[in-house]
Amino acid sequence: MSLFEEWQDLIGNQTDESFPKFWENYSSTEKKIYSSILEHPTKKVCGSFEELVAKYDADPVIFMGFLDGIQSSLKKEQPIEKTDKSSQIELDIDLEKLYFNMLAADADYLYGLPQWETILSAEKREEITRNYKRSKTVIKEKTPGRNDLCPCGSGKKYKKCCGK
Template structure:
């Protein structure tokens, strides 16, 4: 069984009793790994998955979960589905994309890390946050008024055409 399959199984088999403990372990591991990576954001992290998980002091399956979460924020995405502890891993983050994805995941324990201010700067953080909020805004289409021409193209008023059935 690959580490990715073990990660999926670990997530799916959580109960109400075990979830809190699992989430504490995972979020602490995430903070530790992201904190280390964000201390030197231009550095490419490479190595075997098992060795990297040991260097960050987390279980390999938890490190696999981190890789699954960070994959869409990498400059070059990886196919982690067949990875095991001996697989070569390359992590090079795109800081702007990572911050945006953290906002989308509602991971306040991650997007509030102090390293972000020195990496992106206050203006860029505000810009990314504004872009994220704008992407969530729903814009309603124009509503056809009763006395407007019918959108079906008949030339009749909406209230005498398609609006009669509405």
Template sequence: MSNTLLEQWRAVAYNEKSDRGQLQQFWASYFQIEKEIYEQLLSNPEEEVRGTVKELAERYHQSVMTMVGFLDGIDESLKVPNPIETMDEDTEVNLVYDKELLYKNMVAAKADWLYELPQWKEIFSEEERKKLYKEQKESGTIRKGKKVGRNDPCPCGSGKKYKKCCGR
């Protein structure tokens, strides 16, 4: 069995051949576990949680596979990413997260059960949470610039009219 822990986790979590009902049940159960881990992590936001994959699984009363899924999910929000592609249960990992980045990633994932956790109220004021939420939502919005008219100065900076320069 040469598959890495991450490959094993993804084979189960994203199995195209699985029964849809079973997969929905799997994710519903996982999201509840994920929520419980985040409640504990966010309750003590200054603590730098570190240990092997196996130690963290035991600390949060989870299986190693579930912990691998959690590590996969939080990795983009960590100050120092974990070697999730190659880790085994004895790999040293951390859960030292960037608070703002974690909040924004939860918003980006549309995980309202996570970014609405009451623990966030102790970390950020309501104004800060609204600002982070808005920043994240706007980061995905594409805005078109004002269209250059034929007789406007050319945006290249030549000083000519657009129609006589780059608009040809």
């Protein structure tokens, strides 16, 4: 079984009883890794999977979960489905995207890390927060009136086309 499959198995088989312990382990590991990464925000995280697991003192399956979670914040995604213990990992993180994704995950324990204050200005963090909130706003499109042109592009009135 691959590390990614082990991660999928671990996350998929949580019960109400096992989840709190799992979540404590996962979130504390994730916080430790992000704190370390954000201490040196311009430095790319590179090394073999095993080296990074040792560097961050993480369980290999939990570290795979971290890699799964950070994928959408990378400038170039990693092929984590094929990752094994000897795979080379290079994380080139888009920090603004990472902050946005932490907001989207409602991970206040991550977007509240003090390192963010030196990485992104208060104004930039507020702007990203506004953009995040705007992204959640649903805007209902105006439905066409009977005599409006049909939105399908036929050139006919809505009542004679799709509105029949």
